Amino acid sequence: MTLILLSASPGEWRTALLDEDERLAAFHLERPGRPDGLGDLHRARVTALAPAMAGAFLAMAGGETGFLPESAVGAAKQPIARAISEGQYLAVRVTRAAQGGKGPRLTARLTPAEAARVAAAPAGGPALIARGPVAALRLARAHPEAMLRTDSAPLAARLRAALGPARVALSHAPVFDEAIEAELDLLAGPEVPLPGGGRLLIHPTPALTAIDVDAGSIAGTRDPEAQLRLNGAAVAEAARQIRLRSLAGAILLDVAGLTAKRRATLAGPLAAALAPDPLARLLGLGPLGLFEIQRQRIHPPLHELLGWPLSPLSQGLAALRRAAREAAARPGRRWALRAAPAVLTALADLPGALEEAAAALGTPLQLLVEPGRSGAEIEERPHG
The missing domain is CATH 3.30.2320 (hypothetical protein PF0899 fold)
Incomplete structure (x- = not known):
């Protein structure tokens, strides 16, 4: 059975999803004093139409500027200048958190309940109407069979109100054991050891993320099957690290050694490893022999939150x-x-x-x- 663990400490909430094998499958870091804003409901004012970008910029509470694509306005897509006008107030929800120096992405396509909640708010300028769900709630809704355990009494009460008392357990000891803490420490750095030897080296840049497979001592072996086994483990771990670190945008994976023909045999295992992640997809093996992966940007990547170093x-x-x-x-x-x-x-x-x-x-x-x-x-x- 899958398990959701929520550990609270001063200034931070860390949420982990463990799969049926008690292996870390997802991780979210939240700082409640500075939330990323995903799912927040706002009343925002249109400040500038941007037809060349097929969207508009909106002023939000706190001085932040969000971008509203014309595809996220109204029931039918139409040019942004016909859909809205400058100075207009709109009810919007944040669909992508601010990251990489870019503001949040917005949608004006709300549920009736969301629209009613914004309409009922006191009149005025741009305003934050309601915060979006925390990571533990998002995971709980995505995995309805999962139990949730937390070491925070206030968070346990809050989650029980949303999910029911039977599904949320309060732990009087830290919910992350030493093994989980050690794995989370690895997420803060560029190097991930592979079982049986070798390692992944993860290098984020503003334009893309490069992941390199270092074969270590296996690089000198004459056994081609050993290299294939290493790279098979590497593509599975790379897919897992991409999700755990919330890497997004263009991602290039360079496996160790192997001819182009042998590299192509890893496309199936890599696609299968990426399949549980709805935000990621394998584009293919490029002309330089690198696997090209695209992952949708939703949350800021972990290295932006933690800093690198x-x-x-x-x-x-x-x-x-x-x-x-x-x-x-x-x-x-x-x-x-x-x-x-x-x-x-x-x-x-x-x-x-x-x-x-x-x-x-x-x-x-x-x-x-x-x-x-x-x-x-x-x-x-x-x-x-």
Whole structure:
């Protein structure tokens, strides 16, 4: 049976889907103080028509600008200048989160309930009417057979209200064990070891993501079947990493060695590995011998959220997570966060992060600035 795990820590929610073999099948990172906005309902104002782009730009709450394609306006597609006009207010929903320097993608095709909810909101300028569902709810609706387990009492109550009490269990211990935590640590870096040797090297760029198969010691073998086995494992793991990391856009996969004819035999296994991911599709084997994959952009990719390398905010939130675990294991102690100025600034700028840390620790967290330090460390402080 599939299982959804939701782990809450100061400033972050981490949601994982485990398949029937208890293997990580999907992962979502959310920062509730700075949500990505997917599924949010807005009242937005048309600021500029863009016929050349077949759409329009809309002003949203908080000063953000979204893009509305003409294909997402009304029941029948028509030129954008005929469908809407500048200055008009529209009820819209976010269908793609802002990412890669581009604003959110919008649709004006709402359900009757969504349209009624926007219409019932107080009159005024651009406004956020309702937040979209959190990742745990999206996964629960996509996998109705899955049970959900969380280590957060407030989130358990919220999810029980939406899914029913029988489907949501509250854990008094962290729901992510050491094996899951170790795998999540791998998602923050470019290297993924392969079973039996070799590794994947993942290199995101603004234009595309390149995934390279490094055969390691197998590269020197004279056994062509060993190389084929390695690459078979590599294409399966590449498809899994693409989904876990929310990679999107153009993705190129270069397998290790193999003739063009032998590379072509991997197209079927790669397509099968990508099949459970509705956002991804294999375009084929290109003239350079690279597998070309296209994945729809919905959420920001994980490397944008975490930073590449880890951003000061990600370093600080990881330290707060460690502090919360230490405090749960050893209650009644005082803790301090020793960090670079950029880390403390990033934490202070994320709404709720430091307040949630103080609540988890049961005492205010002492912040110690160390200009020469890189990253952040948590340490126990003496009483008195």
